[in-house]
Amino acid sequence: MSIPITPTTPAELVEAVRSRPRVLAIGARTKPRLSQVPDDVCLISTGALHGIVEYEPEEFTFTALAGTSLREINQALTEKGQYLPFDPMLVEAGATLGGTVAAGLSGPGRFRFGGVRDFILGVRFVDGQGRLLRMGGKVVKNCAGFDLPKFFVGSLGRYGMLAEITFKVFPVPASRLTLRLTTSDAEAAAKVLTEAANSRWELDALDLLPDSKTVCLRLAGPAPALEALSCEVLARWPGQVLSVAEADAAWTELREFRWAHSGCVLVKVAITPAVVPALYAVARSLEDTRIHVSAGGNVAFVSLPSSVPAAALQERLRALSLPAVCLSGNAPLWCGTRTDSAISTAVKQALDPQNRFPGLDD
Amino acid sequence: MSDALHRLAALLPPDHLLTRPEHLAAYESDALTAFRTTPLAVAIPETTDEVVALVRFCHKEGLPFVARGSGTSLSGGSLPVADGIVIALNRLTRILRLDPAQRIAVVQPGVVNAQVSLAAAPHKLHFAPDPSSALICTIGGNVAFNSGGAHCLKYGMTANHVLGIKAVLGTGEVVEWGGPSREHIGPDWCGLFNGSEGLFGIALEITLQLLPRAECFYTVLAGYRTLEQAGDAVSAVIAGGLLPGAIEIMDALALEAAVAAVHADYPPGCEAVLIVELEGPREAVAVDRVRLDEIIRASGPVEMRPARDGEERLAIWKGRKSAFSAVGRISPDFIVQDGVVPRRRLGEALRHIGKFAAESGVRCANVFHAGDGNLHPLIVYDGRQEGALKRAEALAGRILKMCIEMGGSITGEHGVGVEKLDYLPVMFNAEEMDCMARLRAAFDPLTICNPGKKFRRAEERK
Ligand SMILES: Cc1cc2nc3c(=O)[nH]c(=O)nc-3n(C[C@H](O)[C@H](O)[C@H](O)COP(=O)(O)OP(=O)(O)OC[C@H]3O[C@@H](n4cnc5c(N)ncnc54)[C@H](O)[C@@H]3O)c2cc1C
Numbered sequence: 001m002s003i004p005i006t007p008t009t010p011a012e013l014v015e016a017v018r019s020r021p022r023v024l025a026i027g028a029r030t031k032p033r034l035s036q037v038p039d040d041v042c043l044i045s046t047g048a049l050h051g052i053v054e055y056e057p058e059e060f061t062f063t064a065l066a067g068t069s070l071r072e073i074n075q076a077l078t079e080k081g082q083y084l085p086f087d088p089m090l091v092e093a094g095a096t097l098g099g100t101v102a103a104g105l106s107g108p109g110r111f112r113f114g115g116v117r118d119f120i121l122g123v124r125f126v127d128g129q130g131r132l133l134r135m136g137g138k139v140v141k142n143c144a145g146f147d148l149p150k151f152f153v154g155s156l157g158r159y160g161m162l163a164e165i166t167f168k169v170f171p172v173p174a175s176r177l178t179l180r181l182t183t184s185d186a187e188a189a190a191k192v193l194t195e196a197a198n199s200r201w202e203l204d205a206l207d208l209l210p211d212s213k214t215v216c217l218r219l220a221g222p223a224p225a226l227e228a229l230s231c232e233v234l235a236r237w238p239g240q241v242l243s244v245a246e247a248d249a250a251w252t253e254l255r256e257f258r259w260a261h262s263g264c265v266l267v268k269v270a271i272t273p274a275v276v277p278a279l280y281a282v283a284r285s286l287e288d289t290r291i292h293v294s295a296g297g298n299v300a301f302v303s304l305p306s307s308v309p310a311a312a313l314q315e316r317l318r319a320l321s322l323p324a325v326c327l328s329g330n331a332p333l334w335c336g337t338r339t340d341s342a343i344s345t346a347v348k349q350a351l352d353p354q355n356r357f358p359g360l361d362d
Numbered sequence: 363m364s365d366a367l368h369r370l371a372a373l374l375p376p377d378h379l380l381t382r383p384e385h386l387a388a389y390e391s392d393a394l395t396a397f398r399t400t401p402l403a404v405a406i407p408e409t410t411d412e413v414v415a416l417v418r419f420c421h422k423e424g425l426p427f428v429a430r431g432s433g434t435s436l437s438g439g440s441l442p443v444a445d446g447i448v449i450a451l452n453r454l455t456r457i458l459r460l461d462p463a464q465r466i467a468v469v470q471p472g473v474v475n476a477q478v479s480l481a482a483a484p485h486k487l488h489f490a491p492d493p494s495s496a497l498i499c500t501i502g503g504n505v506a507f508n509s510g511g512a513h514c515l516k517y518g519m520t521a522n523h524v525l526g527i528k529a530v531l532g533t534g535e536v537v538e539w540g541g542p543s544r545e546h547i548g549p550d551w552c553g554l555f556n557g558s559e560g561l562f563g564i565a566l567e568i569t570l571q572l573l574p575r576a577e578c579f580y581t582v583l584a585g586y587r588t589l590e591q592a593g594d595a596v597s598a599v600i601a602g603g604l605l606p607g608a609i610e611i612m613d614a615l616a617l618e619a620a621v622a623a624v625h626a627d628y629p630p631g632c633e634a635v636l637i638v639e640l641e642g643p644r645e646a647v648a649v650d651r652v653r654l655d656e657i658i659r660a661s662g663p664v665e666m667r668p669a670r671d672g673e674e675r676l677a678i679w680k681g682r683k684s685a686f687s688a689v690g691r692i693s694p695d696f697i698v699q700d701g702v703v704p705r706r707r708l709g710e711a712l713r714h715i716g717k718f719a720a721e722s723g724v725r726c727a728n729v730f731h732a733g734d735g736n737l738h739p740l741i742v743y744d745g746r747q748e749g750a751l752k753r754a755e756a757l758a759g760r761i762l763k764m765c766i767e768m769g770g771s772i773t774g775e776h777g778v779g780v781e782k783l784d785y786l787p788v789m790f791n792a793e794e795m796d797c798m799a800r801l802r803a804a805f806d807p808l809t810i811c812n813p814g815k816k817f818r819r820a821e822e823r824k
Contacts, residue, residue, distance in 0.1 A: 058600060058706050059735075081603055104546065117550050118522045133794045139702045140515065141734040142771035143508045143557045144778060144789055146798055147521065150553025154546060171603040194463050198486070200577040200643050225645035270543040272464050298544035323547040336547070341537050346804035351797070360548065 004045035010065070010124060010132055010163040016044045017161055017356065018130035024358055025161045027067060027099030030090040031327040033266075034103055034156050037358045044161065046098050052076055053164060060140055060169050061121065066098030066162040073097060082169045085113040087205070089255045098162040103327065104154030105268070107255045108205035111197075111295045112220070113170065117153040122166035125152070128352025138166050154325075156333075158360050159351045173220035176204060177230050178247035181215040181239035186280035189213050190297060192237060194273045197296040201229050205251070208293035210259050210303075212280040215239075216250055254292060260303035261290070265310050265329030269322050269336060273297030282316045289313070310335060333360075366423055367403050370447070373415045380404040389448050392433040392440040393495075394781055395695065396751055401428070401442035406450045410470065410528075410566040416449055417564060418534040426810045429564045431472060431500030436698045437779025439507060439559055439815055446810070449564065451502050457481050458567065465572040466525065466542050471502025471565050478570060487572040490517040493775070494683040505565050508557035510775035512608040512639075512682070515733035517573070519775060521556035526569030529555060531562060532806025542569060559777050560812035562805035576607070576641035580651040581675045584636045584663035585629030589613055589728075592634035593709035595661035596732045599638060600705070602657045604650060607641040609733030613712075616685050616727040616740070623688035626681030629665035636663075636732070637678055685729040686740065693725070693742035697754050700776040701765030705735040711768060715739055718760045724753050736774035737765070763788065778816045786816065 004026060007013040017023055020042040026035045027046050035043065046067030055062040057080040064073060070084075070091040077083050087109025088100050095105075101123075106115035113119075122136030125148075136142060136149040152162065183189040189208050192215050196206055204220035217233065219226045230241055242250060253259055260266050271279060276297050283289040288305045302324075304313055310331030317324050317336035324336030348359065363371070363381055371379040380386060381403045390398045405427075407413045420427045426446030433440050442448050454470035457478070461467075462485035467478055475496040478489040492511035493499055499509070504520045505527070517523075526540035539551035546552070555562055586592040592611050599606065612620065612635050620626040628635050638658070640650050651668075658666055669675035689696055703711045712728060715737070719726040727740040739761055743754040762772045762785045772778070772785045787795055799817060803809075813819050 056704065056706075058597060059704050060600070104550070106545070113516070114518065114522055115545060117546075117553050118518055127797060131793045131797070133797050134790070135794065135797075137702075137771045139704060139735055139770045139774075141510065141519070141702050141731070141736050141774040143519070143775055144771050144773050144782075144786060145794075146801055147508070147553050147557050148801075150521065150550045150556075153550045153553065155549035159549065171605055174603070198462070198465065198574055200486075200574065202574070202576075202642055202646075221642065221646040222649035225643060225649055228645045229643060268545075268547065270541070270545040270547050272542045274464065295544060325547050334548075338548075339538070342533065342535050343531055343537055343805065346533075347801065350800040350804040 002042060004043040006045045006048045008048040013044070013049060013161065013163050014126050014130055014132050017126045021356065022358065023161070023356055025098065025157045027096030028069070028094040030093045030095045031099065031103045031105070033326045033328045033331070033333065037362050041358055046096055049163070057082060061138060061166060062169060063138060063164060063166040064097055065164050066096065068097050070095050070097060070100065077169055081172050083172045084119065084167065085170045086110045086115045086119050087255070090257070092252070092256050097165055101153055101162060101165060102155060102157045108207050108251060108294050111206050112202065112204045117150050119168045120149045120153060120165065121168055123149045123152060123162055124164040125160040125162050127160050128354055128356040132163060136166065140168050156360065158357050159348065161357070173204065175221070175223040175226060176247070177219045177226040178242045178250065179217045179230055179233055179239050180242055181217060181237045183213045183215060183237070186212040187277045189215055190273055190276035193276065193297040197273070201233065206296040207254060208276065208297070210290040210292050212283070212291070254294070257301065259290060259292060260301070261305050264306050265304040265331045266327045267302045267313065267324050267331065267335055268327055269300040269302060269317060269324040271298060271300050271322060275320055275322065278320055286312055304329070366425065370403070370405065370416070370419055373419060374405060374412055375408060378406045378408065380406070389430065389433070389442060389450070392435040392438060394436055394438040394441070394697070394779065396697065396745065397438045397441050397780055399442045399444050401444070401446060401448045404448040404450055406453055408453050410454060413449065413564055413566060414530045414536060417530045420810050421532065421534040421808065424808050424810060426813050428812050429502065429506070429560045431503030432474070432498045434495045434499045435503065435507065435779060436700070436776045437773070437781040439777050439779040441780055443813055451500065462487060464542055467570045467572055469501050469568055469570060471500060471568065473501050475499050475501060475504055482572050486575050488575045489570055490523055490573050491520045494686060501568050501570070502565050505556055505568055506558065506560045507775065507777040510731070510736070512610055512731060514731060515609065516605055516607050521553055523571045524552050524556055524568060525571050527552050527555050527565050528567040529563045529565045532808065532811040540569065544571060557777070559779065559816045561802050561816055563811055578644040578647045579639055579641045579675055580647050580654070581637065581639040581669040581678055582654065582658060583667045583678050584658050585632035585665045586634045586636065586663055587632065589634040589712050590709045591662055592636045593712065593732070595636055595658060596708065597706060598657050598661050599654065602653060604640070604654060606638050606733065608637065608639040610637040610682055611635065611730055611732040612682065612685060613728040615725065616689065616729045619688035619692050619727060620681040620685055623691050624680055624684045629667070632664055637682060682729070689727050689740045689742060693744065695743050695745040697741045697758050697781070698776065699737060699739040699741065699758050699761050700773045701737050701762055701770060702774040703735050703737065703765050703768045703770040707768050708732060708735060711737060711764065714764055715761055718757055722753055722757045724757050726757065731774070734774060735770065759785070780815055783818055
């Protein structure tokens with residue numbers, strides 16, 4: 001494979017896109033499967049296309065170039081007491097803003113206010129004709145035009161190349177408190193997920209760990225309130241409050257996929273709390289397969305050891321009618337159910353008439 | 363009836379195609395009453411299969427159609443087209459599934475917004491988007507316009523609560539996107555469909571996320587001598603690190619109207635009233651309200667009135683939510699504007715609007731979602747007076763241009779419709795407009811879905 005082109009400005013990005021018949025953007029390649037494409041596709045790295053363009057704490061918005069690392073963004077936001085509520089993943093691994101949007105990856109904190117799609121406000125992107133276009137806006141509320149920014153979330157860079165992205169942010173909660181609850185099995189854990197999600201506590205995060213019975217739950221808000229709420233949670237289920245350091249370590253482990261097998265197949269699956277027990281049964285049926293269930297049972301990350309063929313997982317996910325995308329490792333990109341529609345081809349034609357970007361099937 | 367309409371009628375139960383002028387009259391306008399058009403006919407399907415059959419018929423015949431929920435669009439979104447039919451979705455009112463464990467509802471497009479929260483209430487759940495028209499507008503209309511309400515700052519708009527959509531597109535294709543999960547795989551098609559203003563097709567089934575109803579609210583109303591002071595108070599609340607569920611402002615004319623219409627009671631001598639609402643678990647609200655009270659007290663209000671109980675809270679909201687219709691009572695006609703400006707420029711924007719209004723001799727009330735920078739100038743006029751509508755529209759145009767110049771948007775939640783047709787190309791350049799036209803053509807190659815909304819029809823452009 002040839003060396004990626006590395007534009008440093010949106011104008012250079014336009015040039016880069018126009019310079020080759022087939023191109024795909026890559027960020028820090030923390031989700032390598034997404035950019036595993038045929039050899040004739042020239043990669044364009046956003047590595048040098050970084051920096052925060054505008055940050056208006058008072059507006060709850062910032063705009064940054066697509067290659068800006070989440071680390072840099074988190075740091076700038078923290079200085080002003082704000083954060084990205086969708087809780088970006090792979091921050092320490094070096095993930096970029098653009099890659100996060102294209103992959104549609106949100107962390108455990110997305111439970112409270114929503115995922116990437118709920119915080120993206122606007123984009124500047126290069127379409128397949130090599131035009132730099134702006135869609136969406138830079139204010140927290142806007143419904144003029146079509147909401148292409150949302151469409152790009154999860155589109156894997158196949159419909160356009162992101163140059164610059166505007167996000168909405170929130171003030172950091174006054175404090176956070178993490179609890180670890182122990183249940184008997186996946187079935188019992190799934191019940192805890194459902195009940196806790198429906199409670200009055202307004203949880204900040206609600207995850208189930210790979211052991212299939214430990215629920216990790218986070219409260220956020222004014223400190224005195226969290227004391228009272230945590231007592232109520234612990235009166236309902238056995239568990240313990242984690243220290244700040246323990247909590248940081250636990251959430252970082254999840255956000256960075258440190259629990260997963262290294263260098264193996266990692267898959268994101270959209271689920272509902274009801275299928276959680278069935279999913280862990282799948283894990284048990286495939287030797288040493290690990291699953292982290294996040295967002296109160298709405299997403300699962302599945303990690304396969306090298307001994308388990310991806311086809312086995314694919315077959316089981318299809319049996320459960322679950323859609324899934326492979327983030328890394330040697331597995332089909334779409335390794336769950338997938339329905340193809342004529343509109344998908346038509347929209348691809350509209351945004352990328354010469355198929356300059358790979359298709360969703362490449 | 364033409365031959366085509368006869369064949370169309372055959373797709374529906376008897377008497378479900380209205381063609382007589384006296385029946386069509388009820389559909390010739392929406393809440394933007396300055397515009398009226400009589401459609402060829404109004405189809406009233408009873409099932410989603412009938413909707414699909416109608417759209418496929420329209421596709422085959424090249425017959426334009428306008429989907430219609432309750433016709434409360436403030437931008438002319440559901441205004442009929444003279445060479446097409448209206449597909450009225452008000453009979454599709456079934457809540458197909460309500461799953462309290464997964465906190466979702468699957469509804470037909472004609473379900474009224476407030477009905478969803480009503481059905482979810484026994485489970486202590488609700489549907490967060492709460493436009494002031496919630497008691498009449500439909501979920502289909504909410505999706506088409508990505509409607510908002512007073513609680514968008516914290517919880518977002520309709521699109522943020524739509525998990526799945528089954529729709530029939532302008533091509534006749536039936537698609538199903540997303541589903542009961544709060545996460546999605548692949549491009550976010552639901553996100554793209556929301557806010558498409560009926561240009562992509564008709565939503566047939568919508569999966570909504572429900573949220574636990576906040577346990578506790580703290581609502582405070584504060585009156586200020588000047589609008590500027592109220593605007594500054596908003597900045598102070600935001601700078602204080604609080605995340606209120608709602609931050610709203612009403613100006614003197616809006617207050618006057620609300621007093622007249624629903625006997626709302628406001629501190630006297632105020633040019634503006636600010637409403638801030640905190641919500642959450644009672645323990646959290648108890649702490650945050652102390653902080654909020656401090657901030658508001660320090661912002662120099664004439665008077666501060668915290669709601670002491672649920673009844674007082676509802677009274678505060680009743681005054682706010684009735685503002686549009688209240689202004690309707692003090693004036694025969696009005697246009698509701700929907701521009702957005704960066705929040706810190708609210709004061710400046712309001713000053714400009716006041717100046718523009720004075721210059722054009724048109725009265726203008728302001729009610730707005732201050733937390734989002736989403737203005738709602740209500741431009742009042744008397745349509746019977748020669749040139750009054752023109753003057754009102756000219757004022758609306760000046761306000762929109764100001765919003766664009768300030769880096770904002772021409773619409774926060776009401777859509778472009780027919781009302782802002784001239785301003786979308788000011789906000790977006792020719793290439794961006796072309797990109798949107800191409801997208802639209804992918805969904806609706808024959809331009810039969812709500813033609814002439816959001817974008818001018820080709821024949822009009824010439
Ligand atoms: C007093 C009043 C207060 C209001 N307050 C607010 C507010 O606070 N916030 C806000 O955002 N809006 C508000 N609105 C505007 C309006 O209520 C919303 O835009 C609402 O979503 C429209 O719903 P509807 O059912 O009346 O749709 P309609 O007006 O019938 O249609 C609106 C658009 O949706 C399309 N459409 C309808 N159904 C479908 C479908 N199933 N599939 C595809 N397209 C469809 C139509 O073609 C049209 O373009 C208010 C309006 C009034 C009159």
